[in-house]
Amino acid sequence: MSESARAGNPQPHRAGHAQYEFDEIEAVCLRVATELEFPHHVAHYTEGVWDLTVERIGLRPPSGGTGRAIGPDRRRLAVELFGRGAFHTLRELGRAVEGLRSGPLIRTVIDSGRGAVLAYDINTVSYLVATVFDAADTDPMDARMSRAVAEIRGLASLSDRNAGGYASLPPRLLHRGDDGAAPRWEQHGPRDAHVDRFRQVADGVVRSADLHYLARFTEAGSFTSVDVLDASTLARFFTAIDSEQRRNGYRKLADRVPRTGRRLDIEIRPVLGQALVRVVADVEQGALYFCRAAPTEYLMGVTLDQHRVLDADRRFRQVASDFLAGRR
Numbered sequence: 001m002s003e004s005a006r007a008g009n010p011q012p013h014r015a016g017h018a019q020y021e022f023d024e025i026e027a028v029c030l031r032v033a034t035e036l037e038f039p040h041h042v043a044h045y046t047e048g049v050w051d052l053t054v055e056r057i058g059l060r061p062p063s064g065g066t067g068r069a070i071g072p073d074r075r076r077l078a079v080e081l082f083g084r085g086a087f088h089t090l091r092e093l094g095r096a097v098e099g100l101r102s103g104p105l106i107r108t109v110i111d112s113g114r115g116a117v118l119a120y121d122i123n124t125v126s127y128l129v130a131t132v133f134d135a136a137d138t139d140p141m142d143a144r145m146s147r148a149v150a151e152i153r154g155l156a157s158l159s160d161r162n163a164g165g166y167a168s169l170p171p172r173l174l175h176r177g178d179d180g181a182a183p184r185w186e187q188h189g190p191r192d193a194h195v196d197r198f199r200q201v202a203d204g205v206v207r208s209a210d211l212h213y214l215a216r217f218t219e220a221g222s223f224t225s226v227d228v229l230d231a232s233t234l235a236r237f238f239t240a241i242d243s244e245q246r247r248n249g250y251r252k253l254a255d256r257v258p259r260t261g262r263r264l265d266i267e268i269r270p271v272l273g274q275a276l277v278r279v280v281a282d283v284e285q286g287a288l289y290f291c292r293a294a295p296t297e298y299l300m301g302v303t304l305d306q307h308r309v310l311d312a313d314r315r316f317r318q319v320a321s322d323f324l325a326g327r328r
Contacts, residue, residue, distance in 0.1 A: 029054035048087035103284025107163040111278040165309025181231030189221035210311040213302035237304040291320040
């Protein structure tokens with residue numbers, strides 16, 4: 001291993017087929033690696049074929065880990081294998097959410113609690129996969145990658161889709177707050193021992209300003225939800241689908257979550273060393289948030305507003321934290 005790699009300096013690697021046409025993309029990734037000094041890995045793929053990598057991978061283990069650090073060569077191989085398979089995994093996840101009429105999947109966060117894999121759609125065939133190995137590095141990497149993806153899309157004259165909701169709010173939305181819409185609660189299937197706890201922590205959380213839908217569900221069939229989808233200020237999001245169709249769509253999606261989660265567990269364990277605890281499926285119009293509360297129990301949150309993806313994510317994480325704290 002070179003002294004540069006040992007020091008954690010950015011290291012570019014290219015596939016043999018990636019020639020001068022990838023120079024500008026590599027330059028964007030190098031700027032990311034130069035700005036972010038924590039260990040990470042950024043790779044570009046086209047239909048599952050690896051094109052290039054820029055990495056800053058050190059030898060320290062993820063925070064909270066008790067095992068030995070993974071060497072950079074072994075970690076690079078694990079990350080690149082995940083990236084190759086990510087094309088099909090993300091396609092499957094995209095198909096799962098397409099019935100909600102919110103546009104294509106543009107960003108996916110797969111978080112283990114000690115690190116994360118983050119995937120960003122560039123166009124229908126190309127994508128970036130970023131990996132961090134410490135929980136504290138997930139959000140800074142996500143914010144920086146959002147800008148990098150916008151820059152790479154710009155190279156091909158494609159518009160910024162505001163992945164992650166990090167862009168500044170348009171002036172017309174700066175003063176748009178909550179309209180005080182009454183929440184709608186639903187209960188399907190059996191009421192188990194944790195339904196009341198969920199209702200307690202979820203009370204007053206959903207609002208038309210950002211987090212529009214919240215649910216708890218189990219593999220045993222218990223499903224509890226609360227939403228403000230009928231709020232007048234959200235009517236602009238229902239030109240192609242009505243609120244009841246969305247509610248039904250979220251319940252159907254919940255049936256697919258356990259299977260998809262187990263598949264993601266298998267794929268990210270070699271990279272991050274443990275199973276996932278949180279997933280964000282960022283679509284063109286809003287995002288869906290998932291948290292594994294227990295092996296067969298999940299929380300789901302939704303925002304319909306792409307400009308509020310970051311705000312809703314923070315609100316959902318707080319709800320999940322409060323719900324889990326009450327279980328300890």
